[in-house]
Amino acid sequence: MEPQEASPAKSLTTRHKCSACYKQYKKKEHLIAHMKASYHSVHQPKCPVCYKHCKSLESLREHLTGPLAKASCSSIFSDRGCDLCLKLLDSPSALTEHRETCCLPAPHPFETISISSIYSQVHISDPIEGCNYDDWQQGRPKAVALDCEMVGGGSDGSLDLCARVCLVDEDENVTFHSYVQPQIPVTDYRYEVTGLTEGQLRDAMPLKEVQERILEILYNGESVGKLRLDGGKASLLVGHDVEHDLDCLRMNYPDHLLRDTAKYRPLMKTNLVSHSLKYLTKKYLGYDIQCGFHDPYEDCVSVMRIYKRMRAQDHQLEGAKVSTWLDDGHNLLRNFEFSNKELESMSPDELYEISRSNYRCWCLDFKCAL
DSSP, rough: OOOOOOOOOOOOOOOOEEEEOOEESSHHHHHHHHHHHHHHOOOOOOOOTTTBSSSSHHHHHHHHSSSTOOOHHHHHHHHBBBBOOOOBOOHHHHHHHHHHHHHOOOOGGGSEEEEEEEGOOOOOOOOOSSSHHHHOOOOOOOOEEEEEEEEEESTSSSSEEEEEEEEEEEOOOOEEEEEEEEEEEEEEEOHHHHHHHHHHHTTTTEEHHHHHHHHHHHHTTTHHHHHHTOOTTTOEEESSSHHHHHHHHHHOOGGGGEETTTTTTSOOOTTTTOOHHHHHHHHHTTTOOOOOOOHHHHHHHHHHHHHHHHHTOOOOOOSOOOGGOTTTTTBBOOOOOOOOHHHSSSOHHHHHOOOSSSSSTTTTHHHOOO
């Protein structure tokens, strides 16, 4: 019998690897489709060990410390990584020193402090190295945190009525605090959560006066026209589900001046569901809140600290200048405005270079002031 001819060796399949998240595809068009849908950018959270991009800080945390974490990254991170800010330090001793400032103390309860003397020495959002501090302070938009406590109205007590409001500036000074007079009868004071009673609201400030005081603080002397265009001297309004608080106050504020920790993509779950403020505070600041009655001052301070921690991230600039960002967070340079033939001729690194984020990173609140 004649010997059978040897079967030809199988040709190696060319794999197209994403430069950001390292996923691999058999066909170039599949990689291009992935890049268009993933919105990879320098603003995405990425592993400090292998530099893999992740959809959110939650998915990055899973990559580093979860039950299915990458072994090599997990081993290095467990030795030198901060589980709060997810940074990698140079040595275990540097990590110990870093944790002393990264893990913050819980704010004092509002009732135990004097409004006129509230001042915090906690500094999170220092300017980027090499920038003049005075120029940074004068040029950047200021931020004010808002939190409301609600009581229930309506026949079943399910209608949210603002009964207490607190505003805190970046230095954790209370700029405004008041009980609010509900405009309709209260049917549920939700005492187990709010700690509010009928007596506290009997002589409370009318809602219209509360609105005027809040807008006076937020507008900061700016005209309404300027406020709607680019904000001018008006403050950024920080909160957790801040639009719900504004609805209960029957107020409006421009979307491009809102900074909401409940809707900021890096702080959300990978399925774009919001975390609670209690969860975010524990995971990113290191202390517990809302253990008894909800304290609006405590919530304001916590949400401001989270915002400042996110704003202080030192991301590189994308290929285009920061000025290409619109006030509503959309980038003037759209993703992949090229023909299919041009895209297929690009390398994975070149595809990453033209990829843009689909959210406005809060680090730009600093960079836009430079």
